[in-house]
Amino acid sequence: MSVGSVSLEEVRRVAELANLELTPEEEPLMQRDLNAILGHVAELNxxxxxxxxxxxxxxELIQMIEDAAGATLRPDQIRPSIDRKAVMACAPESDGRFFKVPKVIER
Structure with a gap:
């Protein structure tokens, strides 16, 4: 993509990579928005x-907060995980090891 000039073909390719379904009416709007974003980035540059x-x-931010407030993060501690059988017993659908969920991506 060239700076500040996104073509409709590039909009379609980006939409495909992002798994977005844009209508023909939405494509020029997305093109306008992407070009506006690139324009703002060019200004910042x-x-x-x-x-x-x-x-x-x-x-560094955490250290600054600790220095200023005297607060510290709790140390990491190894703890047992939640029992898988108990969790799976609460699941709407399970094969005993994994949650079963509906397919959401179609290709």
């Missing part, structure tokens, strides 16, 4: 980010 620090990672 023009910003000078020199001197702007990289975003904090989750681990």
């Amino acid at each position: 023009q910003l000078d980010t020199t001197g702007v620090p990289a975003m904090a990672q989750v681990g």
Whole structure:
């Protein structure tokens, strides 16, 4: 895809990859939306980010919260899992090992 210019063929390909069924009326709307998104990204790419620090990672954020509040996360502990037989007994449909669910993707 070229920046800011998504063709209808590209919209159809993206929809196919995302397993979306777009009507012929929806395709140009999706094309407009995708082009708008790419336009916004192009604007963001023009910003000078020199001197702007990289975003904090989750681990760094947790450490900042712990330092500020004195709170800590609980340590990981190995615990037994829920009994499979008890869980499967509550399932609407089961083969004893797995839940049975209706097929939702058709190809």
